[in-house]
Amino acid sequence: MSTESDLLDRVIQAGTASDAEMSGLLKDAGLEAVVRVLVDEVLFRCDEPVNAIPVDIALDITHETERRRVVFRIVRDRPMEIVGSEESVIRRELRMDVKDLLRRLFGHADHRRTGDFYDSFLPTRPDDLSELPAILAATNLASGTLLSGCTVRDVxxxxxxxxxGSDKWASFHWYTAHYQSQFAAYRNQPVRLLEIGIGGFDGELGGSSLKMWKKxxxxxxxxxxxxxxKSALNxxxxxxxxGDQGNAETLVAIARExxxxxxxxxxxxxxxxHVRVSFEALFPYVRSGGLYVIEDLQTSYFPRFGGTAGAEAGPDTSVGLLKRLLDDLHHQEQEPKSGEQPTVTQDxxxxxxxxxxxxxxxxxVNGxxxxxxxxxxxAWVALGAIPPTTD
Ligand SMILES: C[S@@+](CC[C@H](N)C(=O)[O-])C[C@H]1O[C@@H](n2cnc3c(N)ncnc32)[C@H](O)[C@@H]1O
Structure with missing residues (x-):
C-alpha cells in the first residue's frame, strides 16, 4: 500500500465490505498496519475516562492464527495511552476478530454492539483483597470507556x-439542528468533507468543528x-x-489534490x-449528490463585510448568490429559452x-x-388544460 492515507481509505471502505474484501486488505497491508489504524480510531472515539484509579485493559485483536495485543491504560484526567504488556497488571482481557472491530468502527451505525468478543474479567486475583471493591468499580468504568471507543454511537x-467549543450551537448560532437533519443521509458514508475556517482565537489552535465532524x-x-x-491539529x-478562501486558484489546487x-x-x-469566490471555485468539485453549505448569511446585510445595508441584499452578497441559484434551478422554465449551454450552477x-x-x-443533475x-x-387547449377562447 503506497501511503498511510491509502491504507486509511481502504480500512474505511472495508468497514462495509465483504469478508473476502476484508481478507484482501489484511493480506495486502498486514494485521499490524490495520491494527494501528483501528487503535488510533478507538483512542479518538473513547469517552473521557472516569475511573479514579488506573486500570489496564488488554484488547487482543486476532486474524486467523495471528494475534496483536494492545494494552490501554485508562484513568480519569489523563488521555488514554497504550502501554507495554510487561509493565501492566491486566484487569480485563477482551478478544475480538479484526473483521468485527473493522465493522464496529467503520461499518454501519446500527452494527451490533455485543456478541462479537470474548471477555476475561479480572483474570488474576488482586494481591490485597481489601482493594477488590475499588478495583472492580474502576474496571467496570474503564471497560465502559474502552467500549465507547469501539462503536458508532448516536451523536x-x-x-x-x-x-x-464550536459556536455552531447555543452560541450566536443555532445551526447544528439543521446540520443534524441535512447530514443524516451522509452519516454512514465515507464522506470527504472540507470546511473553510478552522477557528481558534488568541493563540488557540481551534479545530472544534473539524473534530465534531470527525466524530x-x-x-x-x-x-x-x-x-x-493549524497543521498541529493533523x-x-x-x-x-x-490557504486564502478569496483566492480561487488556491481553492482549485486544494480541490484537485x-x-x-x-x-x-x-x-x-x-x-x-470571499463567499462568492469560494462557491464558484469549489462547487464544481462537489460530488453529485453532495452539499455546499454557507454559514452566517447575516453578513449579506452588513456593509463592513461587503453586504448591503437595508432590507434587500444585493446581487453580490451571499443572499444575492442564493437568489441567483433559485433562478438557475428553474432555468428550464424561463421564457424565452436562451438556447445556450447551461452553466455549472444551472446544470x-x-x-x-x-x-x-x-x-x-x-x-x-438538474436535467x-x-x-x-x-x-x-x-396546445394547452388541445390538452384540455385551459378552455378555448370563444371569439
Ligand atoms: C468562525 S471561525 C471558524 C470556526 C470553526 N469552523 C468552528 O465552527 O469551530 C473563522 C475562521 O476563518 C478563518 N479565515 C478568515 N479569513 C479567511 C480566509 N480568507 N481564508 C481562509 N480562512 C479564513 C479564520 O482564521 C478563522 O479561523
Whole structure:
C-alpha cells in the first residue's frame, strides 16, 4: 500500500465490505498496519475516562492464527495511552476478530454492539483483597470507556459542538439542528468533507468543528482550510490545510489534490466576496449528490463585510448568490429559452434549502426538461388544460 492515507481509505471502505474484501486488505497491508489504524480510531472515539484509579485493559485483536495485543491504560484526567504488556497488571482481557472491530468502527451505525468478543474479567486475583471493591468499580468504568471507543454511537451534534467549543450551537448560532437533519443521509458514508475556517482565537489552535465532524462522520475524511497554519491539529482522518478562501486558484489546487468533496462548508471570513469566490471555485468539485453549505448569511446585510445595508441584499452578497441559484434551478422554465449551454450552477444545483443564516445547496443533475417552448395556448387547449377562447 503506497501511503498511510491509502491504507486509511481502504480500512474505511472495508468497514462495509465483504469478508473476502476484508481478507484482501489484511493480506495486502498486514494485521499490524490495520491494527494501528483501528487503535488510533478507538483512542479518538473513547469517552473521557472516569475511573479514579488506573486500570489496564488488554484488547487482543486476532486474524486467523495471528494475534496483536494492545494494552490501554485508562484513568480519569489523563488521555488514554497504550502501554507495554510487561509493565501492566491486566484487569480485563477482551478478544475480538479484526473483521468485527473493522465493522464496529467503520461499518454501519446500527452494527451490533455485543456478541462479537470474548471477555476475561479480572483474570488474576488482586494481591490485597481489601482493594477488590475499588478495583472492580474502576474496571467496570474503564471497560465502559474502552467500549465507547469501539462503536458508532448516536451523536447529538449540539452537545458535541458545545463539548468541543464550536459556536455552531447555543452560541450566536443555532445551526447544528439543521446540520443534524441535512447530514443524516451522509452519516454512514465515507464522506470527504472540507470546511473553510478552522477557528481558534488568541493563540488557540481551534479545530472544534473539524473534530465534531470527525466524530459524527465515523467513516469520513475531514479537511479544514484556514489562513493560518493549524497543521498541529493533523491526525488520522483530519487534515488542516493553509490557504486564502478569496483566492480561487488556491481553492482549485486544494480541490484537485483532496477532492472531489461530498460536503463543503463555508465558515471562513464571511466576507461576501470571499463567499462568492469560494462557491464558484469549489462547487464544481462537489460530488453529485453532495452539499455546499454557507454559514452566517447575516453578513449579506452588513456593509463592513461587503453586504448591503437595508432590507434587500444585493446581487453580490451571499443572499444575492442564493437568489441567483433559485433562478438557475428553474432555468428550464424561463421564457424565452436562451438556447445556450447551461452553466455549472444551472446544470448542477438541484435544491436550495435556506434556514435562518445558513443555506444548504444540493448538487446533482438538474436535467429534467421544462415545458416545451412551443406549448402555446392552442396546445394547452388541445390538452384540455385551459378552455378555448370563444371569439
Ligand atoms: C468562525 S471561525 C471558524 C470556526 C470553526 N469552523 C468552528 O465552527 O469551530 C473563522 C475562521 O476563518 C478563518 N479565515 C478568515 N479569513 C479567511 C480566509 N480568507 N481564508 C481562509 N480562512 C479564513 C479564520 O482564521 C478563522 O479561523
Amino acid at each position: 447529538d451534534l449540539g452537545a458535541l459542538s458545545v463539548a468541543y 459524527y462522520f465515523h467513516r469520513g475524511e475531514i479537511f479544514g482550510l484556514d489562513l493560518f497554519d 491526525q488520522p482522518r483530519l487534515t488542516a490545510l493553509v 483532496h477532492g472531489p468533496f461530498d460536503i463543503v462548508i463555508d465558515d471562513g471570513s464571511h466576507e461576501n466576496e 448542477g444545483v438541484v435544491g436550495v434549502r435556506v434556514f435562518r443564516n445558513i443555506a444548504f445547496i444540493e448538487k446533482g 429534467e426538461d421544462g415545458i416545451p417552448g412551443w406549448m402555446d395556448d392552442e
